[in-house]
Amino acid sequence: MTALNIYIADDDLEDRSFFIEALDDLPLTTEVTQFNNGVDLMDKLFSDDNLPHVIFLDLYMPIMDGFECLMDIRNFKKFKDIYIIAYSGIYREREVNQLKEDGANLFLKKSSSFKELKKLLLKSLQRVKSSNKNEVENGEFVILS
Template sequence: MEKLNIYIADDDLDDRDFFMEALNDISIKTEVSQFNNGVDLMDRLFSDDILPNVIFLDLYMPIMDGFECLIDIRNFKKFNNIYIIAYSSIYRDREVNQLKEDGANQFLKKSSSLKELKKILLKSLEQVPIKNKKVALRDEFVVLI
């Protein structure tokens, strides 16, 4: 299997490092680009010829948060095949329902346990469609908490 091209947008460096540690320990091969805000993520999306397979969006970031990024990404047809996983340490039904309506494919609740995070990431990334398969928007929304 080829590497999954992943973008992670999270303003918390410790959370990104923890996330990377978990990703490096799972069986799925990945290539990861990290961003500390939504503006940099969006700039990269518009400037890259090769789009990511999946984007992990932290919901609460300064400058441009995950909710705003999600809406912007889903407003451009060229990004329709990107699988989007929103995540946060806070779970609120209303927000998760809004994420589904706005076109996210999954919601993950951040874990402080490396073992738990690895399990969640593996389960989450197994849902990402294989290359050239259309991402089902607003179908099969997955919540992993």
């Protein structure tokens, strides 16, 4: 199978590095592009024809947060097949419900345990690989924590 094209948008360099280290340790072939804010992520989405299979989207970033990115991404038909995994270290039911309404496919609670993060990322990416376009488009939503 071809590599999973993954975008990670998170303003915290340590969190991005932790994610990438965990992804590199998985039995999957991935290609990862990092962004430290939502504006750069959106610029890349609009300027590149090679769209990602999945976006890991931190909810709390300066300039343009994950909620705003999600709404913008879901407002454009050309991005309808991108699987979006919103994540945060904080779980607030109201916000997670908002993510579901706004078109996220999955919510992932950040883990400080490397082993746990690997397990959650593997589960997440297995869902991405097995999902079909209808599930993405019709708003399948899962919470992993």
